[in-house]
Amino acid sequence: xxxxxxxxxxKGVVIFTKxxxxxxxxxxxxxxxxxxxxxxxxxxxxxxxxEIEKAxxxxxxxxxxxxxxxxxxxxxxxxxxxxxxxxxxLVPLIxxxxxxxx
Amino acid sequence: MWEESFKNNGGLYTPGSIIxxxxxxxxxxxxxxSHGAEGTPHKFDQEASTSRHPDKIQxxxxxxxxxxxxxxxRKKAYVxxxxxxRLKLIHxxxxxxxxxxxxxxxxxxxxxxxxxFSDNMxxxxxxxxxxxxxxxxxxxxxxxxxxTVLHGHVSDIELRSLVxxxxxxxxxLFRMKSTAAKIDVFYxxxxxWKTSAERFFLWIGGFRPSELLxxxxxxxxxxxxxxxxxxxxxxxxxxxxxxxLSQGMEKLxxxxxxxxxxGRLGEGSYTPQMTCAMExxxxxxxxxxxxxxxxxxxxxxxxxxxxxxxxxxxxxxLGEYFQRLRALSSSWAARQREPT
Numbered sequence: 001x002x003x004x005x006x007x008x009x010x011k012g013v014v015i016f017t018k019x020x021x022x023x024x025x026x027x028x029x030x031x032x033x034x035x036x037x038x039x040x041x042x043x044x045x046x047x048x049x050x051e052i053e054k055a056x057x058x059x060x061x062x063x064x065x066x067x068x069x070x071x072x073x074x075x076x077x078x079x080x081x082x083x084x085x086x087x088x089x090l091v092p093l094i095x096x097x098x099x100x101x102x
Numbered sequence: 103m104w105e106e107s108f109k110n111n112g113g114l115y116t117p118g119s120i121i122x123x124x125x126x127x128x129x130x131x132x133x134x135x136s137h138g139a140e141g142t143p144h145k146f147d148q149e150a151s152t153s154r155h156p157d158k159i160q161x162x163x164x165x166x167x168x169x170x171x172x173x174x175x176r177k178k179a180y181v182x183x184x185x186x187x188r189l190k191l192i193h194x195x196x197x198x199x200x201x202x203x204x205x206x207x208x209x210x211x212x213x214x215x216x217x218x219f220s221d222n223m224x225x226x227x228x229x230x231x232x233x234x235x236x237x238x239x240x241x242x243x244x245x246x247x248x249x250t251v252l253h254g255h256v257s258d259i260e261l262r263s264l265v266x267x268x269x270x271x272x273x274x275l276f277r278m279k280s281t282a283a284k285i286d287v288f289y290x291x292x293x294x295w296k297t298s299a300e301r302f303f304l305w306i307g308g309f310r311p312s313e314l315l316x317x318x319x320x321x322x323x324x325x326x327x328x329x330x331x332x333x334x335x336x337x338x339x340x341x342x343x344x345x346x347l348s349q350g351m352e353k354l355x356x357x358x359x360x361x362x363x364x365g366r367l368g369e370g371s372y373t374p375q376m377t378c379a380m381e382x383x384x385x386x387x388x389x390x391x392x393x394x395x396x397x398x399x400x401x402x403x404x405x406x407x408x409x410x411x412x413x414x415x416x417x418x419x420l421g422e423y424f425q426r427l428r429a430l431s432s433s434w435a436a437r438q439r440e441p442t
Binding site: 020021022023025026027029030033034078079082083085086087088090091 | 332335336339340342343345346347349350351353354357381385388389392395396399400402403406
């Protein structure tokens, strides 16, 4: 889906979420702890919500939300993000987008 | 109509004495019996019609025989079901007794009911508790084996297979919990199958991954520089992941409380907010699964960082830690029961 491709290829870390999804919130907290400001696309109030969900699933995301993209590439959902982080592979991916402030 | 009441009686009948209407012709006969519509005695009617139709007798007798046969079969099946349930109950009570002897704290209504388990527990949860009992037995056996083997001389190959088995054993528990969470997420969230001391340390239905690392770390000495760095990084990322999930859980609790509290006071029916609250509870299952995923990954990473021997020592330490918590629970429970 065009909109999804456009939104996901935005610079930095992009996360598709739903306002009611608490796992999405957990993932956002994690990136905040890693000093990253992700671009959040809350899809539940979007008129194309269903289409976006289907597109995300088709792209290979295990659950439609949260869907995390880094530098235009799909990382995955909560499971994948957690696995990557514990194996130490997440930080190298987001290094270019980490704020140096603190 | 007759069939229905028969089923409800559970097969209490005397063979051969029930006429069960199985087709339209005999239905009219039963109606005569109940209403006496034609004003003539039922018996007279029966004799009148059968003397004119001898094959009718035969057909009715055959139907009676068939019905009686079916009734006997149903009764047999019912009794067999009762027997099986009775055996299952005996087995379950034995399991519970054994569990109590091992120091399990079997609480929360399980002890209070005469049958040994609460009526509210679904069969899936009862099955989980039985499976968990076996899991602990296997765990204890593995711990014993590791202890014996590490005190002596053992090849790395043999040690590696023991480590693999121990890891698989933990992963099996996560699978069991995932199934149980789909049946009763609150049961898993509250760690109901665990002993009281274990439950004290509960975090989203299990142990804290960061706690796990703290328990294991002293047993790994000496660590290489690279290993030390890796372990430090793992500790940090584990803590961050845990914090993120914890905050997500808080938000879930907050939104659930909001949807339960929503609505005006004095409203009798809670239905409008119920759907919203139910959706929140669905999310709880995902959280439990995520927490177990975190535990799984923490164990996996430790296994990657450590040598086989270090991993074996770590798994032994972990197993003993939980054993001690369980023993502590039963000691404490025994102390509480002693008269002062």
